[in-house]
Amino acid sequence: MLSRLVSRRPWLFTLGAEALVWFGAALGFLWVYASFPGHTLAAAWHHLGLLSAALTVFVVVRVALWRWVPIEGLARWLGSFLGALLLLLLLAYYVLVIAGLHSWGRVVSWPLISTYALQWQPLALSQGIPPGLVVVGVGAVLVCVTAVIALGPARKDWAATLASRGSRRSRLLLVGGFSVGCIHLLTHAVSPTEALTAKEPFSLTLFHDQQGGRSIQGHRLIQSEVLDRRAELERARYVPSPTAHRRNVILIVGDALRADHMAIYGYPRPTTPYLSELQSKGRLQQVDRAWSVCAESSCGLMAMIRSQYVHEFSGKSFNLLDVLKLHGYKTHLILGGDHTNFYGLKEAYGQVDHYFDGSMATRFYMNDDRLILDKVAGLPDWGGEPVYMQFHLMSPHPLGTRTLAPHFIPSESYAPLSLLQRVDGPPRLSSINFYDNGVVQFDSTVRELIGLLKAKGYLSDSIVVVTGDHGELLGEEGQYGHAKGVSESVLRIPLLFLSFPLDQQQRPSKLYSVGSQVDIGPTVLHSLGMPIPTHWSGESLKDQPQRSHLFFQQSPYVGLIDTRQVDRPIKAWMNVEKLGEGLQALALSVGAESTALQKVEIESMTPHWLKTLAPAVSSLSP
Template sequence: MLSWIIFLSIPVVFLIIYLYSFGAPASAIEPHICLVLNVLAALAAVRLLSSLVLKGKIYRAVSAIAVLLVGLCLFLSYVLALVGLKYWGRVTTVDLASTYAKQIPEFLGALGYHPLVPMVASAAVISIAWLSVYLFLSRYDWIPQLREKTSNVVFIALPCLLIAIASISVVTLSDRGWGRLGEPFSLGIFPEQGTTAMQSHPLELLHSSRIDRDEELVRSNYVASKAAKNSNVILIVVDALRADHLSLLGYKRKTTPNLEVLRYEGHMSLATSVISVCNESSCGLRGLASSRYLDRQATKPVTLEEVLKKNGYRTNLIFSGDHTNFYGLKDVYGPVDSYFDGASQTTRYINDDRLLINRVDELARWDGVPTMFHFHLMSSHVLGSRFEDTPSFGPEQSYVGLVSGSSNSNMPELAANFYDRGVLQVDRVVGDLLKKLREQGYLQNALVIVTGDHGESLGERGRYVHTHSVWEEAVRVPFLLMNFGNADPGKFETHSISSQIDVAPTILRALGMPIPSTWEGMPLQDPAVPRVVYFQQAQQIGLIDARLPNSLLKYWIDLREGKEFAFDLQSDPEEQKNIESKVNDLQRQEWRRLLANRSAALASEYRENLLSRANKPASH
């Protein structure tokens, strides 16, 4: 009995963290416990059968190995699930884990560890764990006691029955669809089951199917422009790139010298910041590609890449990082002419941006066909490789293991130094890419866009990394648009607030191409109009209201904590003073109703909470 209690305590602790720290649905509990019990049944069967042929210390040693292997597999699965939730807002998939497993030395090196150290430490821990299990079984093993109390027939039949039950469970796992209930093992093995369920931003199946149906109509009815400018498009998306850490946009440190030279040379048509739709890659990249807020993102959206292809462009995706196994991102963009990411090679660490430079070196000279390049950089990401010759801004430390604070009072400074070194490297990689593309003729007539998929926390309010916040540092990213050669993006208006979903429409307007009717963003060449932009990360949902003159009001609700926040970003851009209690009640109710209308990407319990708040009568 004691051994069962110890074993079951592992999934119980995980489920508590899974539900209360990451907002998983309660529907995940029952199927997960069922799976764990099946695993324990299989383990019991193996031990029962081994006791028939092995005796004494040999049996105990083999049994300890079996128990340890199952325990380690469970523990590792839980750790990977929590790591995925922490850094990507998703349970780590088997494919994603296997990709990184092939590059463990490079991965550890990027985190600042010599591979030999964790290997020795792991071997020591496993040895101690095995010895502990062996000693435990010498005193508390229930199998010898069962053997004494049962007949040989029953003792042989029992493991056969347990194996049959476990085998049926494994064979039928994919058909049960437990991933849609949020069961973590199913989401890791069958990530497609999480596309409308247990992700940071779930969409109900009927809602999702309506979006997909409308998207197909737009796709079939889209007509390419006969008068398009056909400038080449170089879209550079940088993972976890904060707008306020670019010296080009006013940051105190010189992090973007190459970009500033391009501005001095007259190439910079637009240098501003926009609000990302979320604080993680999957929805941020979808928002960029398909100009949609979270609650209206399609399974197969009409993307910028697809529209350019319909207008005669050759499309090339060249990514650092793993988009192949990262929750279907490779397929989001639609059919392209060439695709490459870090998972497509084994020569370098998967998150090393020198992969992009090497890939561009292999390109042929431009042949005059309008071309799109979509690059994804990882240099500013906490898991991105920092080059040895990238200068440092001072003592630094990776903050990869942090989420909500550190006992080291210097950690914010160390993290900022580490991050800023990554931004400086981004600037270098962008400069190298453009230099090579210029040499190969692609900048004779080209628009170059640099932006981010989401922001990053660097100790502000005790927070680090991403996937957990909607503060300004988490959702405000740069939007830079440069023109080279004959390209002319037009004149840009001054907008008090812009969204990540405006990036794709701005590019199409610069090219003179029709904008798909389901896109929600607006071209920044258009005159500024009073508007509201939206953002969300898990249970935190909010808006920025630019409809009133001389104010820029940001309002958001943390539905898990039941807290509301409001800031005037014009007078308080760092969100230091919460003015929610001073907001007019009628205004607050209007904001709640607006958010309720955008709440389809909330888990059901949070959506009901928001709808309840929105329907609460306002006092006059």
């Protein structure tokens, strides 16, 4: 029967085959898409509707080519090329969506796609792939797919048949289909609310800033008048200290920097020669155990300057930069990576005096830390006014450029592995080497950065903080990357404080050994003799904090760390998506998660306030 159809209606067969490929790819993607937390098959109807409308317009364009192009062979190849190009772009988009969900818990936005598309060559080089090979590979795939469409089994282009049918009815059908498709797409462009509510991927990509409430990467900011008023009240009543020691404040953040891969934290490899040298001379203060509030950049960076946990974030804040500005500071952010287009991250920093990130660089790839050094080299010498400077280094990140000769080989980027749900086998040595080489480069960049700042006078009297925004999975439990779960690999970060000038006689006092990102701001203000805002959750690590718990979360996982036994903290977390099941399972471990997991039954637990976990944990014995 199929052969009869091919012989009698070859154009119908080729049209059906192409439609099967298009919608088969879409259905496969939607099945994977629905497996991510917060995404369901409710998006399928909207997605398939938009795809159908776009394909309807495409059909008419293919038919128009056959009408307007006089040479039959040229029309066939142009139409086939157009079909192949659009299909590959759709498949590439699907890969990017899955990559975004795996890497940072969000559907990739159009600003990110366009930014990285313009920098595809250095991006390829950062992954060890020659740009020429990319061009050849993409070109070869495009040519092959075009040939398959143009020289298919039926050798009859359906567009040619539709174009040759010049009846009034067929023309009306084509015009009608084209009009309906365009109207559907335009209607969605004007009013995407329903599709955004269903989390349809095309809509999230194009209208990422219209999602019914502010969001920050994989988390949503609470729309709370109470929290907003609290921040505004604290800002209104805050009184700067006239006796404050207005030293310069320098914050250096390593993206995806995990503490246990730094020699300064006991890692057997010499990954931090500069920082280890300062440590051996007693020139820095080290927090032995520090955790991030989440497993991704945006909330980690916000926690540092807001001194708040993720569940306390709201639309307004009174943060560290605001406090320093009230004390007469100028604020400068010089950041590797694209913070401008990364889901509202630039806006989250608030008003600053000088802002620069990788998306603004013209001489370097946006994830190349040389752009930081180049920018600092062009700064004027320090004029004596107090400054706050924040730097973001991409060296440890899998998309960061590694310019130093590799210290550990073989070294191979694990970025493609981060797209997979699970990778069988033990952690790959080449991936660990690749990451460790990034840590070595981070340490080297810190050395150069400190040298430049010192030469320009910014370190004449200053506090320098070195930390990470989150950790990184390097094959633990078959996973790579971050924004996944709440294991120690993605939450344990370094937290170091340096006081300049380094030639001072007095050795730095010891800091409390357990801390969080939320403690950075209070510790800095304590060192400067400035009042700490009362609505902040962090505490100064120069004293023993009065709290008993630290909080963290990532996607559906929320939890805490019981720090009352400093030498043996207890970590507990749960999946809030399972709260409707009655008795809940709370996974807990002691110390560095090396002991067997225990299960505890918990009743009446609400996902809105993580502090409800505290009574359950405090009643447990290790």
